[in-house]
Amino acid sequence: MTPILEIKGLHKAFGGLNVVRDLDLVVNTGEVVSVIGPNGAGKTTLFNMISGIYEPDDGDILLDGASIVGFSPEQISNLGVARTFQTLRVFLNMTVRENVMAATYGATKTRMWQSALRTPAARREEDEVRRRAEEKLAFFGDRLMGYRWDQPAYSLSYANRRRLEIARAMATNPRLLMLDEPAAGMNPVETHEITGLIGRLREEAGYSILVIEHDMHVVEGISDRVIALDHGVKIAEGAFGDVAEDPAVIEAYLGYGAATK
Amino acid sequence: MSHIGVDRWVEESGDRQEHHTGWTAPARRLFDKVRPGWRLAIFIALVSIYPLLVSQAGVRIGITVLVLAMLALGLNIVVGWAGLLDLGYVAFYGFGAYFYAVVSSDQLPAHWPTWVSIPVVVAATALLGALLSLPSRRLVGDYLAIMTLFFAQVFVEIVRNYSRLPGVETDITGGPNGITGVDPLSLFGFQFNTFSRNFYLLVALLALLIVSLHHINDSRTGRAWRALREDTLAAEHMTTPVNRLKMLAFAVGAAIAGLSGAIFAAVQVGVFPNNFLLVFLITVYAALILGGLGSIPGAIIGAIAVAFTPEILRSPGAAGWLFYIGVLALLLVVLKQRARLAAVIAGVVAFGYVFRMVALGIWDETILGTANDTLTGGILDGWLLILGEHQDVVTNYAFVLVIVGVLGVIVTKGWWRVAIFVPTIYLAVFVWENKLALQPSVTRQLLFGGVLMVMMAVRPQGLLGTRRVEIT
Numbered sequence: 001m002t003p004i005l006e007i008k009g010l011h012k013a014f015g016g017l018n019v020v021r022d023l024d025l026v027v028n029t030g031e032v033v034s035v036i037g038p039n040g041a042g043k044t045t046l047f048n049m050i051s052g053i054y055e056p057d058d059g060d061i062l063l064d065g066a067s068i069v070g071f072s073p074e075q076i077s078n079l080g081v082a083r084t085f086q087t088l089r090v091f092l093n094m095t096v097r098e099n100v101m102a103a104t105y106g107a108t109k110t111r112m113w114q115s116a117l118r119t120p121a122a123r124r125e126e127d128e129v130r131r132r133a134e135e136k137l138a139f140f141g142d143r144l145m146g147y148r149w150d151q152p153a154y155s156l157s158y159a160n161r162r163r164l165e166i167a168r169a170m171a172t173n174p175r176l177l178m179l180d181e182p183a184a185g186m187n188p189v190e191t192h193e194i195t196g197l198i199g200r201l202r203e204e205a206g207y208s209i210l211v212i213e214h215d216m217h218v219v220e221g222i223s224d225r226v227i228a229l230d231h232g233v234k235i236a237e238g239a240f241g242d243v244a245e246d247p248a249v250i251e252a253y254l255g256y257g258a259a260t261k
Numbered sequence: 262m263s264h265i266g267v268d269r270w271v272e273e274s275g276d277r278q279e280h281h282t283g284w285t286a287p288a289r290r291l292f293d294k295v296r297p298g299w300r301l302a303i304f305i306a307l308v309s310i311y312p313l314l315v316s317q318a319g320v321r322i323g324i325t326v327l328v329l330a331m332l333a334l335g336l337n338i339v340v341g342w343a344g345l346l347d348l349g350y351v352a353f354y355g356f357g358a359y360f361y362a363v364v365s366s367d368q369l370p371a372h373w374p375t376w377v378s379i380p381v382v383v384a385a386t387a388l389l390g391a392l393l394s395l396p397s398r399r400l401v402g403d404y405l406a407i408m409t410l411f412f413a414q415v416f417v418e419i420v421r422n423y424s425r426l427p428g429v430e431t432d433i434t435g436g437p438n439g440i441t442g443v444d445p446l447s448l449f450g451f452q453f454n455t456f457s458r459n460f461y462l463l464v465a466l467l468a469l470l471i472v473s474l475h476h477i478n479d480s481r482t483g484r485a486w487r488a489l490r491e492d493t494l495a496a497e498h499m500t501t502p503v504n505r506l507k508m509l510a511f512a513v514g515a516a517i518a519g520l521s522g523a524i525f526a527a528v529q530v531g532v533f534p535n536n537f538l539l540v541f542l543i544t545v546y547a548a549l550i551l552g553g554l555g556s557i558p559g560a561i562i563g564a565i566a567v568a569f570t571p572e573i574l575r576s577p578g579a580a581g582w583l584f585y586i587g588v589l590a591l592l593l594v595v596l597k598q599r600a601r602l603a604a605v606i607a608g609v610v611a612f613g614y615v616f617r618m619v620a621l622g623i624w625d626e627t628i629l630g631t632a633n634d635t636l637t638g639g640i641l642d643g644w645l646l647i648l649g650e651h652q653d654v655v656t657n658y659a660f661v662l663v664i665v666g667v668l669g670v671i672v673t674k675g676w677w678r679v680a681i682f683v684p685t686i687y688l689a690v691f692v693w694e695n696k697l698a699l700q701p702s703v704t705r706q707l708l709f710g711g712v713l714m715v716m717m718a719v720r721p722q723g724l725l726g727t728r729r730v731e732i733t
Binding site: 051053072073074077078082083085089090091092093094098099101102103104105106107108110112115116117118122125126129152154168169171172 | 473474476477480481482483484485487488491492494495496497498499500501502503509513727729730
């Protein structure tokens, strides 16, 4: 198995607070890796460093063997890393279809003057982008289909906004998809759906996936490998069953001594 | 899988939005029914016959409207689409105007042909726009606004005070006196030396601009602008080079402003620092916001409304019409029930007769003056009290009472509102006929401000804008 993402000795501090400490992490091609840990464990900070919002203080992030440290989010997304956000960040006042189409900017070439004149090339690319967006939206069954395409994103329910964010991330043609709590705020039925969806994202769309998730049913259902963080340190790694029973993980969640009771 | 019952409410929300309600509904339905291409064709046709119907002064006003429309369209790119609050926009307009004036007058002296000067001016202004977009890389919202406001102020100060270039004898910008004797535009030997010719030139340019912007809005670039307005960080993660797009928005907006400025300078045959003050920036913003931020037809209609209204208000008769129509429109908007509307109108009529009777009973007919020669003078005789003596004092008090009444209308509901409306409207008419109709210059500003306020209260998203949602 070839690693698509390799993180070596990653370190990040905000002032005196060490948020991520000496972290090593590998995501192999075609793998689904879950990152778990209590609130404040540094999971989202890890995502923010991979996607280019923060620059790590130390360590290296390798995508296909090449370092992406110091790259902007735009460059990293163009290299094939897409993400969703824990707090939803869809483009609320754009239509559902436009949200997804907007994510194809980096993969398209039409210049502004070509758009202004609506040249044949611009038209062709526009049709192509539209088709691609609709294809991504179709991935979610009838949840984001039909009449919803032309609705503003703010009219969507919470769960559908999450789906839209995933569709938008898919439109950037990623190889590594990072999902920050995809099941947060969803009801049990929708949570169950998300589990199936992440499986399909790997099988049908062929992405390698890195997930932050708190819902252990989801984590159990999707993960090839689970990595547990606490206070920025990796405390356990392995199959779900092993990590779930790891004393360090139980202590991190339930407090000192909980594992031995 | 059945769609029925999934969430009908959401499914039908579009229909609810499409189904316009209220007194503007027929107009908006009609507007929606016409396709954008035809809208433009109808607009151009109507605009093109305008100069045939009016005097030279009317054509001159038309030019003002068209220049304002172009500026509003350019500003819409930066503010409406890219969401960057640019208060330095008027500087680009001024820069274009001054640049053209300097290279087309005895100032240097240089008299560049139009086919050279216009492209150079537009390119230079775009470059300036790109340069001044640099703060927007780090600043957004209020901070960017303050920064760009500084540019606008600096431009006027430079033009006024630092007008000499090393090695050049004369004032480049002419200081406070500005530049006069600017060449008219001229293409292929055709001189744009009359108002009408410039008017049609502007119509053609505006049509081109509308089509181009309409296409750009619905393209990769337009979507990227709106995406960065909605959420810059998310846009950046979705492969959008946000800094480059901010720069592009500034540059394109500035280029349009530069072109408008150059044409303005040519039409006015001169440029003066006072043409580019903040007041004018506010006018452009008023046009854009009134029409609806983010909407192309909105920017045009806003420009027409903002530029024409003060002109209409110049004549007391027309101002009177506008006043009464405004009062009626306000009633229609505020009182949605017909019964209450009828009650208010009947109440105002009755109130007038009773008020006049009581007033004449207490004092006598000697307090009466002659009705002003406004449009409505004849109709209102016998109902309205037109004062002779003490007019100033009484109307000043009445004016204050009107404001109190308006506040009362705002804070009350239901029949209380109806009850307060009756004396307030009577007093408003009283103040209008006794005082304001006699002072058109003051009234004009007052009414214009009132029109804008009412508009924004009724439709915060502007005439043709769509309401934006910012909750998550």
